[in-house]
Amino acid sequence: MQILTPHVYWAQRHGEIYLRVELSDAKVGRSRPGHSAGSQGHGAKGDNEYEFSLSFLEPVRPEIDHKSTQRQVDIKIKKQEERWWDRLTLQEKKPVFLAPDFDRWLDESDKNESLKGYLFVYNLVQFLGFSWIFVNMTVRLFILGQDSFYDTFHTMADMMYFCQMMAVLEVINPLLGLVKTGFIPAMIQVAGRNVILFVIFGTVEEMQNKPVVFFVFYLWSTIELFRYPFYMLACMGTEWKLLTWLRYSLWIPLYPLGVIAEAVAVIQSLPIFDETRLFSIPLPSVLGHSLSFSYILQLYLVIMFLGLFFNFQHLYKQRKRRFRSRKRKVH
Numbered sequence: 001m002q003i004l005t006p007h008v009y010w011a012q013r014h015g016e017i018y019l020r021v022e023l024s025d026a027k028v029g030r031s032r033p034g035h036s037a038g039s040q041g042h043g044a045k046g047d048n049e050y051e052f053s054l055s056f057l058e059p060v061r062p063e064i065d066h067k068s069t070q071r072q073v074d075i076k077i078k079k080q081e082e083r084w085w086d087r088l089t090l091q092e093k094k095p096v097f098l099a100p101d102f103d104r105w106l107d108e109s110d111k112n113e114s115l116k117g118y119l120f121v122y123n124l125v126q127f128l129g130f131s132w133i134f135v136n137m138t139v140r141l142f143i144l145g146q147d148s149f150y151d152t153f154h155t156m157a158d159m160m161y162f163c164q165m166m167a168v169l170e171v172i173n174p175l176l177g178l179v180k181t182g183f184i185p186a187m188i189q190v191a192g193r194n195v196i197l198f199v200i201f202g203t204v205e206e207m208q209n210k211p212v213v214f215f216v217f218y219l220w221s222t223i224e225l226f227r228y229p230f231y232m233l234a235c236m237g238t239e240w241k242l243l244t245w246l247r248y249s250l251w252i253p254l255y256p257l258g259v260i261a262e263a264v265a266v267i268q269s270l271p272i273f274d275e276t277r278l279f280s281i282p283l284p285s286v287l288g289h290s291l292s293f294s295y296i297l298q299l300y301l302v303i304m305f306l307g308l309f310f311n312f313q314h315l316y317k318q319r320k321r322r323f324r325s326r327k328r329k330v331h
């Protein structure tokens with residue numbers, strides 16, 4: 001018996017691929033993603049053996065869910081990573097037997113409009129907040145010179161508190177599946193900044209007039225001037241190449257500098273915590289009086305550099321993915 005290729009229709013969601021194979025009363029043989037799926041059934045050319053094979057654009061999970069009905073075979077395959085694909089197959093030219101399944105078709109742009117509205121407003125508010133901080137700090141630097149270093153906290157803290165409290169949504173959004181960010185990188189980012197802002201600067205008055213506050217706030221706000229507008233454009237389904245490049249490149253110098261500035265702040269606060277005994281942990285009398293919070297902060301310094309390593313790798317991957325998929329689109 002001749003082996004024929006059936007008509008296959010496809011559609012996708014963020015996490016899944018749907019294939020509809022036009023074969024009635026089919027008996028489906030063994031199939032694995034990326035390999036041939038064979039079956040016997042009644043197709044365009046009558047009762048026959050049918051087979052097709054697809055090399056997917058990105059990795060998929062090994063398990064395949066298929067259901068054969070009187071009219072067709074429905075196949076569901078899970079993507080390894082939940083994200084929208086530009087096309088189904090690795091090769092750019094679409095196989096002749098493959099076509100979009102318009103009954104199931106959804107564009108990425110069909111994502112819930114109200115979700116896009118919420119993300120747009122969130123990004124806009126953050127952009128305005130961080131721009132306010134950045135512009136104010138820059139103007140004060142020009143007018144007051146180095147003197148502006150010493151009262152950065154008193155002039156900027158309220159806005160920074162607001163922006164960083166809002167940033168907790170960046171941890172919640174991936175948890176709810178609203179954005180394609182990993183939960184752990186976002187958690188490292190937001191928790192790391194909030195420790196510095198609320199614990200080191202917020203509770204230790206002696207830290208508030210140190211120049212290190214200027215450097216920490218300046219480094220934090222610089223990247224956000226590009227990151228949030230990039231997200232705003234993404235919500236509108238568009239991008240500016242230069243902005244994309246800046247969003248995915250500026251972190252390379254800024255992230256290590258930011259972590260170094262944060263580490264300096266932690267180190268400067270250690271003797272203050274030793275002296276004031278603020279947040280010290282009471283110990284049983286045999287072990288001494290109390291454990292200074294500075295020990296916890298020394299441990300935190302190590303965690304910080306692990307966090308830097310983790311997020312640096314994450315951002316590097318995001319950068320590679322972004323520029324790789326853009327190159328593909330250009331061809």
Ligand SMILES: CCCCCCCCCCCCC[C@@H](O)CC(=O)SCCNC(=O)CCNC(=O)[C@H](O)C(C)(C)COP(=O)(O)OP(=O)(O)OC[C@H]1O[C@@H](n2cnc3c(N)ncnc32)[C@H](O)[C@@H]1OP(=O)(O)O
Nearest residue numbers: 180181185186189191192223231234251254255258304307
């Ligand atoms: C008490 C215990 C505490 C333990 C904590 C451990 C502490 C560790 C310390 C860590 C050190 C932190 C140092 C840090 O504070 C220093 C600095 O920040 S210095 C300044 C430089 N910083 C940066 O450059 C980092 C900026 N931040 C980020 O980039 C993100 O926060 C991060 C999570 C790190 C990475 O972002 P993400 O994973 O989201 O990557 P993408 O931007 O590529 O987004 C992925 C896709 O999701 C879409 N997306 C994401 N967010 C939004 C949004 N708000 N609105 C709309 N769309 C969004 C985005 O468009 C991408 O979609 P697509 O792939 O389709 O393009």
